[in-house]
Amino acid sequence: MLSLPELQARFAATMFGDTTEASTPWIQVAGIAPELRLEIYRNNLQEGFTRTLALEFPVIQRLVGADYFRQLAVSFLADHPSRSGDLHHIGAPFAAFLRGQFAGTTYQYFADVAALEWAWQECLVAEDDAAVDLNALQAVPPQDYARLQFALRKAVHLLESAFPIMRIWEANQPGTSATEIIELDSGAEFVLVHRVAGGARVTRLSPGEFALLATLARAEPLEAALDAALACEPYFDLIDALRRSFELGIFARMSFPS
Amino acid sequence: MLPRSAQLVHTLSPRSGERPPEAGPVPAAGIGLRAQHHAEILARRPSVAWFEAHSENYFGAGGAHRAQLAHIRSHYPLSLHGVGLSIGSTDPLNTDHLQQLKRLVREFEPVLISEHLSWSSVGGRYLNDLLPLPYTEEALRHAAARIGDVQDALGRQILIENISSYLKFECTEITEWEFLTALVRESGCGILLDINNLYVNSMNHGFDAYSYLDGISPAAVQEFHLAGHTLTQRGGQDIRIDTHSTYVASEVWELYRAALQYFGPRPTLIEWDADIPALSVLQAEAAKADVMMEPFGAIAA
Numbered sequence: 001m002l003s004l005p006e007l008q009a010r011f012a013a014t015m016f017g018d019t020t021e022a023s024t025p026w027i028q029v030a031g032i033a034p035e036l037r038l039e040i041y042r043n044n045l046q047e048g049f050t051r052t053l054a055l056e057f058p059v060i061q062r063l064v065g066a067d068y069f070r071q072l073a074v075s076f077l078a079d080h081p082s083r084s085g086d087l088h089h090i091g092a093p094f095a096a097f098l099r100g101q102f103a104g105t106t107y108q109y110f111a112d113v114a115a116l117e118w119a120w121q122e123c124l125v126a127e128d129d130a131a132v133d134l135n136a137l138q139a140v141p142p143q144d145y146a147r148l149q150f151a152l153r154k155a156v157h158l159l160e161s162a163f164p165i166m167r168i169w170e171a172n173q174p175g176t177s178a179t180e181i182i183e184l185d186s187g188a189e190f191v192l193v194h195r196v197a198g199g200a201r202v203t204r205l206s207p208g209e210f211a212l213l214a215t216l217a218r219a220e221p222l223e224a225a226l227d228a229a230l231a232c233e234p235y236f237d238l239i240d241a242l243r244r245s246f247e248l249g250i251f252a253r254m255s256f257p258s
Numbered sequence: 259m260l261p262r263s264a265q266l267v268h269t270l271s272p273r274s275g276e277r278p279p280e281a282g283p284v285p286a287a288g289i290g291l292r293a294q295h296h297a298e299i300l301a302r303r304p305s306v307a308w309f310e311a312h313s314e315n316y317f318g319a320g321g322a323h324r325a326q327l328a329h330i331r332s333h334y335p336l337s338l339h340g341v342g343l344s345i346g347s348t349d350p351l352n353t354d355h356l357q358q359l360k361r362l363v364r365e366f367e368p369v370l371i372s373e374h375l376s377w378s379s380v381g382g383r384y385l386n387d388l389l390p391l392p393y394t395e396e397a398l399r400h401a402a403a404r405i406g407d408v409q410d411a412l413g414r415q416i417l418i419e420n421i422s423s424y425l426k427f428e429c430t431e432i433t434e435w436e437f438l439t440a441l442v443r444e445s446g447c448g449i450l451l452d453i454n455n456l457y458v459n460s461m462n463h464g465f466d467a468y469s470y471l472d473g474i475s476p477a478a479v480q481e482f483h484l485a486g487h488t489l490t491q492r493g494g495q496d497i498r499i500d501t502h503s504t505y506v507a508s509e510v511w512e513l514y515r516a517a518l519q520y521f522g523p524r525p526t527l528i529e530w531d532a533d534i535p536a537l538s539v540l541q542a543e544a545a546k547a548d549v550m551m552e553p554f555g556a557i558a559a
Contacts, residue, residue, distance in 0.1 A: 085342020125318025
């Protein structure tokens with residue numbers, strides 16, 4: 001008789017396809033072959049995984065079609081099975097998986113689109129930290145601005161891609177008919193995913209704004225962030241960019257290095 | 259803070275603001291809470307006795323769904339129903355998962371907390387499904403100890419639900435109802451009796467559903483579940499799959515009536531988790547359960 005750990009290990013091995021062992025004497029036949037019984041569970045596993053992945057990556061599903069998405073999901077499941085009792089987390093390695101799958105092909109932009117969709121998912125469930133408003137900045141003496149550090153809110157995600165991922169994302173939202181032709185070589189895009197009342201929003205950033213926020217996100221001071229922004233936009237308007245960032249509620253707090 | 263008095267077991271009555279629920283058992287039909295109904299529930303405040311949420315759907319640190327659940331909780335009693343704790347697994351108990359559940363329990367003060375008589379992970383890989391246990395002495399000792407650990411961590415009793423299954427293990431020694439009864443005795447848990455799962459298993463595995471009812475202690479049963487299932491075929495044989503995608507079957511309603519006779523009225527949940535219909539459809543199913551409970555002294559929502 002199999003012990004409980006052995007029985008669970010064998011069951012899982014047949015579900016994940018680790019074994020080609022056809023014999024399953026540990027399951028009662030009772031009118032239906034054990035393999036057909038196991039097939040019900042294997043189907044539950046693959047369907048549940050695929051359904052959750054499709055809810056997390058609706059744009060990728062729309063780009064590749066439901067049938068191919070299911071095939072992708074099943075091979076992704078083999079490489080990256082769920083590691084949690086909460087299925088939400090399965091999407092975390094999907095962008096990296098797609099990067100590997102489509103490296104060097106015309107579909108390499110899928111990985112960046114998936115990264116945007118995952119940022120959206122993470123934004124939806126991120127901690128509810130409050131945004132600081134512009135008044136807090138006005139309380140800081142101007143001579144101290146250079147040393148100022150900004151912590152971004154937990155829901156904020158910054159993405160850059162060599163492909164027009166935001167246009168692709170927008171053209172593939174529910175209710176849009178994707179008739180627009182998007183040239184994949186139409187230039188890099190810089191994207192902010194952030195929290196709004198009741199959900200998430202995707203906002204396009206200029207290269208300078210992206211450099212500013214990405215530098216601040218690494219806990220570097222405003223001076224370094226401004227340098228980074230000016231390096232890609234010589235006429236970068238810091239005051240304008242900060243005002244917009246505060247309006248979008250990007251910052252959780254400001255501080256000086258200790 | 260939500261009133262602690264809401265924790266009275268068996269006490270599931272609509273709340274008004276911060277007013278604690280009426281004292282004494284008020285079993286009534288509740289509805290499985292799905293995110294697509296959040297806004298409607300908050301806007302319309304439908305007459306529903308209580309809601310049951312899947313714990314894992316609210317494990318995120320924040321966001322709109324959690325905020326909506328808090329809002330719903332301020333108007334309705336809530337039960338937390340877990341699908342991912344993998345209680346029967348021989349992997350170590352997932353302490354992160356348990357901590358997340360603890361955080362939800364602290365924040366939402368559910369009237370009831372439940373999980374399944376199942377396992378869903380091994381070697382760190384999760385199948386995120388409700389997989390059956392063999393009904394053996396070894397599995398009993400294991401499951402009872404794990405339920406004990408969960409109850410210790412949460413500081414309160416949990417209910418364990420019978421699942422639908424599509425196979426039986428050769429090593430199984432006792433019936434499911436004997437296993438459940440022993441589990442209650444060993445761990446001190448209560449039973450969430452899913453009438454649909456009981457019916458599905460009685461048909462899939464060819465046992466008498468009434469013997470099952472007869473074998474369970476009425477004192478242990480604290481909640482009923484009702485859901486829809488699908489009849490399909492494998493290898494030329496009928497097999498019933500627990501899909502939660504349709505109306506409660508007439509045979510299941512019939513068995514529910516018998517369960518009410520055996521156990522008396524209990525909080526009864528209408529579960530519908532796939533192809534989710536309008537809230538009004540779920541309310542109509544709940545009303546049906548309320549009507550059936552009435553002759554047994556229940557107070558309808």
